[in-house]
Amino acid sequence: MLTGTNADRTPDRHLVHCLRCHKPQECISVHLARVCMRSSTPEERAAEVQSAKASSKGWVRYGRNWDYNVICKLIPDRCSQANLVNELLRRGFFVANQPSETDAEAPSPTRVVPSGPTQKFFLFGIAALKDCQTILRVAKPEINRMCQDLEMGRKLGHRESTMYRYYCEATLVFAHMLRPIAVESLTDSDWLDRFEHSGRVVIGVGRGTDTNTLLALTQWEEACLQVYFSKIRPGNICHEKPCNAFFLVSSGEAVSSVSRDLKCLHDLHKLPHFTSQDVRRAVGIAAQKLTEPQRQAVQFYLDRGARDVGPQDAVDAAVLLDSLCVNSSDDDHQSFAELATAGGSSSLPTARKDFSAFVTSFPISLDGQPPSKKQRVKYGFPEDRTFYDKWRVSQYAQRREYLLEHFKVHKPSTGKLSRLIRQEGWKSNYPKPEEIQRLWKPSPSNLAIESDEAIMKCLSEQTWTGLAIKDFGAKQGRGVVATRPFLKGEIVCDYHGKVIPASVGKEMMRDLGDQAGYLFFFKAGQRDLCVDAQTFPCTCHPNSDTFGRLINHSAKMPNLKPFYCSVKLSGVKTDVILFKALSDIPVDTQLKFDYGVRRTSFRGEGLNLEWLDE
Ligand SMILES: C[S@@+](CC[C@H](N)C(=O)[O-])C[C@H]1O[C@@H](n2cnc3c(N)ncnc32)[C@H](O)[C@@H]1O
Numbered sequence: 001m002l003t004g005t006n007a008d009r010t011p012d013r014h015l016v017h018c019l020r021c022h023k024p025q026e027c028i029s030v031h032l033a034r035v036c037m038r039s040s041t042p043e044e045r046a047a048e049v050q051s052a053k054a055s056s057k058g059w060v061r062y063g064r065n066w067d068y069n070v071i072c073k074l075i076p077d078r079c080s081q082a083n084l085v086n087e088l089l090r091r092g093f094f095v096a097n098q099p100s101e102t103d104a105e106a107p108s109p110t111r112v113v114p115s116g117p118t119q120k121f122f123l124f125g126i127a128a129l130k131d132c133q134t135i136l137r138v139a140k141p142e143i144n145r146m147c148q149d150l151e152m153g154r155k156l157g158h159r160e161s162t163m164y165r166y167y168c169e170a171t172l173v174f175a176h177m178l179r180p181i182a183v184e185s186l187t188d189s190d191w192l193d194r195f196e197h198s199g200r201v202v203i204g205v206g207r208g209t210d211t212n213t214l215l216a217l218t219q220w221e222e223a224c225l226q227v228y229f230s231k232i233r234p235g236n237i238c239h240e241k242p243c244n245a246f247f248l249v250s251s252g253e254a255v256s257s258v259s260r261d262l263k264c265l266h267d268l269h270k271l272p273h274f275t276s277q278d279v280r281r282a283v284g285i286a287a288q289k290l291t292e293p294q295r296q297a298v299q300f301y302l303d304r305g306a307r308d309v310g311p312q313d314a315v316d317a318a319v320l321l322d323s324l325c326v327n328s329s330d331d332d333h334q335s336f337a338e339l340a341t342a343g344g345s346s347s348l349p350t351a352r353k354d355f356s357a358f359v360t361s362f363p364i365s366l367d368g369q370p371p372s373k374k375q376r377v378k379y380g381f382p383e384d385r386t387f388y389d390k391w392r393v394s395q396y397a398q399r400r401e402y403l404l405e406h407f408k409v410h411k412p413s414t415g416k417l418s419r420l421i422r423q424e425g426w427k428s429n430y431p432k433p434e435e436i437q438r439l440w441k442p443s444p445s446n447l448a449i450e451s452d453e454a455i456m457k458c459l460s461e462q463t464w465t466g467l468a469i470k471d472f473g474a475k476q477g478r479g480v481v482a483t484r485p486f487l488k489g490e491i492v493c494d495y496h497g498k499v500i501p502a503s504v505g506k507e508m509m510r511d512l513g514d515q516a517g518y519l520f521f522f523k524a525g526q527r528d529l530c531v532d533a534q535t536f537p538c539t540c541h542p543n544s545d546t547f548g549r550l551i552n553h554s555a556k557m558p559n560l561k562p563f564y565c566s567v568k569l570s571g572v573k574t575d576v577i578l579f580k581a582l583s584d585i586p587v588d589t590q591l592k593f594d595y596g597v598r599r600t601s602f603r604g605e606g607l608n609l610e611w612l613d614e
Pocket residue numbers: 475476477478479515516517518549550551552553554611612614
């Protein structure tokens with residue numbers, strides 16, 4: 001008696017496709033007699049059985065193999081090529097001569113299926129999703145530990161910092177199926193423009209290009225990447241080689257081979273090596289258990305650039321992907337709590353509020369003492385040392401600033417510094433005299449600026465580092481954000497543009513009506529001048545935006561101060577406006593200076609621009 005579905009039956013029966021209805025048949029002759037060739041003669045049916053068997057044999061012999069180069073000839077569009085290959089592999093076809101992922105631009109004959117230690121995980125040459133993501137789970141505790149260390153103000157060694165970066169790259173590839181080339185193209189501005197949406201943090205990658213795509217990171221992932229951005233990346237920014245890539249190698253250049261980094265990360269953990277192609281194929285297989293609309297949603301998330309994906313689509317698809325992954329979001333939430341207390345992210349409101357409440361209860365001062373465990377518990381804070389350590393880090397920064405402030409004109413000797421520290425009565429948690437000596441810089445005078453080759457190079461080439469443009473939305477428009485810490489007094493950038501007479505600038509201003517203006521009026525001795533950054537792009541840097549013109553205004557909390565300086569640039573005396581930091585500026589802070597106009601004055605009058613009072 002036959003019962004159940006086809007799956008219940010003997011698995012090794014010979015399936016032959018009926019050439020009339022195109023369906024697989026376990027017994028083709030019976031099928032033809034009963035269904036497709038009921039009214040035919042036995043001879044006709046026998047001939048049809050022979051044709052069907054020959055067709056099936058031919059398919060197994062030739063039809064199951066594809067050549068990637070043929071696919072490329074048939075379909076010129078790269079995205080469709082990749083989709084078709086994924087689909088073919090998912091269905092058990094073999095695709096020869098696939099490109100290696102590092103060589104995504106130029107297909108080259110490489111491997112067909114991975115070999116070596118990974119082989120045992122593969123079905124039809126496709127790894128299981130769980131296996132592809134092993135590295136994320138295995139390395140996670142170490143990453144959490146590094147986050148804690150960084151937050152406590154400890155520095156990671158070169159090996160650890162690099163490993164941390166590898167992990168961030170791996171998160172984008174193995175949890176969000178981003179191609180290595182897209183990870184390499186992620187910029188600091190992409191990161192700064194991320195936003196919260198439905199419990200996730202959405203980030204646009206490759207904006208303005210064909211591969212424009214949205215990722216929806218979990219809070220933990222975002223915090224993990226933010227720790228990289230704020231604590232590790234600034235140390236890699238190189239003044240000689242300005243670079244706006246999100247992932248920087250220690251020499252300051254953009255990471256050039258994410259695929260190689262992923263391999264290193266696996267090697268470091270002695271795990272079999274999985275690639276971005278492996279994980280994408282694995283998702284194809286895992287997604288079979290989803291409904292058709294869900295499968296499509298995941299497919300759109302994977303087909304970067306295939307269509308406009310909105311933030312909600314990205315979040316929905318990322319949540320679905322999570323449901324396919326062993327790396328569940330519960331796991332993330334748990335670890336997120338650990339990271340949140342490490343305070344690595346700008347989007348960790350609870351952690352921030354808690355520490356600000358802590359500081360309200362125990363104000364940080366130059367001479368104060370951090371609260372004891374008993375005091376912390378009494379005021380309802382956790383008894384562990386997380387806030388205690390953050391408090392000490394802040395006090396240390398205050399003391400460092402105090403010492404630097406004390407010696408404005410001449411560089412202090414270690415003896416002088418030690419005496420001052422003794423006088424203050426500080427017994428611990430203070431910077432060593434050598435650190436202050438290292439950080440000390442003379443207040444900028446024309447001469448000091450002219451002799452500073454780095455500043456002069458930045459002035460003429462507009463290669464300021466540690467800055468990125470961020471979109472602050474409809475109200476403020478674009479602004480400039482610090483991507484490395486700046487010390488109080490440090491020159492941050494200039495207000496670049498052609499210097500014109502103020503009278504000409506005022507004419508231009510009249511034509512602007514109530515539009516945003518990019519004109520900086522100043523006095524140089526008796527001369528009334530204006531930097532024209534309105535005429536854009538400038539003739540000297542026709543291909544790039546300059547930072548100074550995009551810095552927004554704050555009357556109450558400026559962190560930059562513009563000042564006039566006359567310097568010799570390429571032998572020509574030039575009037576420049578430089579911005580110096582008014583206080584230490586941490587990574588991820590928007591730069592602002594006081595435009596010097598109030599709502600009730602000058603052009604603000606009548607326009608009633610409320611933001612001028614901010
Ligand atoms: C020199 S532009 C600064 C860059 C500008 N945000 C942009 O996107 O090009 C000056 C204009 O920025 C905007 N802006 C500057 N500071 C602001 C603030 N604190 N709040 C709101 N808008 C501000 C105003 O529209 C102003 O006219």
